[in-house]
Amino acid sequence: MATIGIAAKRAGCSVETIRYYERIGLVSAPPRARNGRRSYGEDEVRQIKFIRRCRNLGFSLKEVATLVSLSTTGGEACARVKSIAAAQVRSVREKMADLARVEEWLAQMIAQCDAPRHEGCPMIDTLFAAETQITA
Amino acid sequence: MATIGIAAKRAGCSVETIRYYERIGLVSAPPRARNGRRSYGEDEVRQIKFIRRCRNLGFSLKEVATLVSLSTTGGEACARVKSIAAAQVRSVREKMADLARVEEWLAQMIAQCDAPRHEGCPMIDTLFAAETQITA
DNA sequence: ATGCATCCCGTAGCAGGTACGGGTTCAAGG
DNA sequence: CCTTGAACCCGTACCTGCTACGGGATGCAT
Numbered sequence: 356m357a358t359i360g361i362a363a364k365r366a367g368c369s370v371e372t373i374r375y376y377e378r379i380g381l382v383s384a385p386p387r388a389r390n391g392r393r394s395y396g397e398d399e400v401r402q403i404k405f406i407r408r409c410r411n412l413g414f415s416l417k418e419v420a421t422l423v424s425l426s427t428t429g430g431e432a433c434a435r436v437k438s439i440a441a442a443q444v445r446s447v448r449e450k451m452a453d454l455a456r457v458e459e460w461l462a463q464m465i466a467q468c469d470a471p472r473h474e475g476c477p478m479i480d481t482l483f484a485a486e487t488q489i490t491a
Numbered sequence: 492m493a494t495i496g497i498a499a500k501r502a503g504c505s506v507e508t509i510r511y512y513e514r515i516g517l518v519s520a521p522p523r524a525r526n527g528r529r530s531y532g533e534d535e536v537r538q539i540k541f542i543r544r545c546r547n548l549g550f551s552l553k554e555v556a557t558l559v560s561l562s563t564t565g566g567e568a569c570a571r572v573k574s575i576a577a578a579q580v581r582s583v584r585e586k587m588a589d590l591a592r593v594e595e596w597l598a599q600m601i602a603q604c605d606a607p608r609h610e611g612c613p614m615i616d617t618l619f620a621a622e623t624q625i626t627a
Numbered sequence: 628a629t630g631c632a633t634c635c636c637g638t639a640g641c642a643g644g645t646a647c648g649g650g651t652t653c654a655a656g657g
Numbered sequence: 658c659c660t661t662g663a664a665c666c667c668g669t670a671c672c673t674g675c676t677a678c679g680g681g682a683t684g685c686a687t
Contacts (some may be wrong), residue, residue, distance in 0.1 A: 360664060370665085373598035375644060390652065392665060405618050411625045414641070426615045427608050433612035437604045440614060444609045451590045457548050461580045477569050478576060479562045482541050485507045489547045496633065507676060515674095522679065528634055538651085552674070631672070634683070635674090641676080 356388075362395040366403040373403060381420055382408065411441060460489060492524075498531040503541040509539060517542065517556055549583060550575075594627060 363370045376382045382402055383391045395403075405426065409419040416441060425432040467477035481487055499506045512518045518538055523528045531539075541562065554575060561568040577619045605614035617623060 357645085358665075369645080371645060372643085374667090377642095388604075390665085400617055402536065404623075406620050408623060408625045410643090412596060413590075420532050422615070422618075425612075426619065433604065433614070436612050437601060437615050440597050440601050444601070445595060447538075447590050447594045447597065447602050449589055451594070454549075454587045454590070457589070458580060458583045460548060461576050465573060467579065468569065476572050478569070479558070482544050482558075483537055483562065487544060489544045494634075505676075508674085510636095513677060526634085528683085546674090629687085630685105632683100632685085635681080637679095639676100639678080641670070642673100644672085647669085649667090651664105653664080654662095656661085 356394045356396055356399060359393045362393075362400050362403060365400050366407050368403070368407055376403070376406065381416060381423070391432065408441075411449060413470075454477070457489075492530045492532055493528045493536060495531065496538060498529075498536050502543050504543050512539070512542065515552070517552060517559070533553050549579060554579075560614070593625075 357365065359370050359373055362375055366373070373382070377384055382399070385395050385399050388394045400424070406423065407418050409422055410416075414422065417476055421439065422436065423437055464478040467481065470477065493501065495509055497505050498581050499509055502509070507517070513520055518535070521535050534609065538559070542555050544558065545558055546552075547580045550558065558572065559574065561572055598613040602619055603617065
């Protein structure tokens with residue numbers, strides 16, 4: 356039986372984060388020790404780790420809540436899990452594409468800085484230029 | 492002289508966003524028409540566009556504020572602008588690397604779903620497994 | 628004159644936590 | 658035995674970057 360501090364360390368998050376998850380009902384309140392402190396068993400810690408992994412994979416708390424509930428109801432849950440994950444892959448790919456465009460933009464502007472002669476700051480000038488379009 | 496609605500359309504943001512920028516002091520309050528409405532000239536609109544472009548490039552409002560102030564003080568500002576942009580490129584690259592890892596993870600888990608025979612949901616199982624480490 | 632859009636203002640809400648302040652409680656060292 | 662400091666308790670405020678809401682005034686077109 357672990358204290359919240361130990362549980363946090365094992366789940367790779369902060370104590371406050373666990374208390375926050377409890378407050379919003381994402382994890383159920385653990386039993387308390389006689390002194391009133393939260394007492395986490397292996398299962399509770401695993402649950403929190405699960406949540407943290409999902410968060411690290413970019414799922415929203417709402418999606419995580421769905422995944423958590425699906426994780427306890429076996430059966431045809433797998434198909435739904437798969438579709439949620441597939442949507443997440445699409446979202447991740449979109450974000451990467453956006454970032455790639457942003458990176459190219461930044462790189463181009465920085466390259467202008469290194470160009471031979473110019474007045475003022477080429478980067479600022481570009482950002483101010485009327486025709487500049489950034490679609491990220 | 493444009494109304495806030497026109498200015499928003501031209502800058503590619505919402506009316507509320509402009510009022511928000513004004514409220515936090517990122518843009519200065521524009522002159523008002525006799526009826527009390529905000530009146531934006533070309534310069535103000537350019538300024539807002541500048542801010543939106545920076546935001547689209549992933550700069551925080553704080554960084555944008557710095558860039559805005561650097562944009563008005565010429566001189567040695569360019570070097571600072573460049574270093575801010577370079578930091579941003581690094582941050583963007585990190586984010587992309589993180590997302591690439593996440594994508595691979597998700598893809599692997601989805602692939603498990605399509606594997607021949609398994610009990611329960613392989614993805615949920617993987618997320619619950621004790622040894623699973625996701626470093627994103 | 629009557630809608631309906633657009634503006635005004637202030638305030639509250641969203642996600643996903645983080646930080647703070649004031650109050651127990653526990654384990655270790657002097 | 659006493660004290661010090663860490664770790665816990667709780668509730669609430671704060672953070673970023675907006676977005677939404679509510680109620681009222683204005684402007685434009687029919």
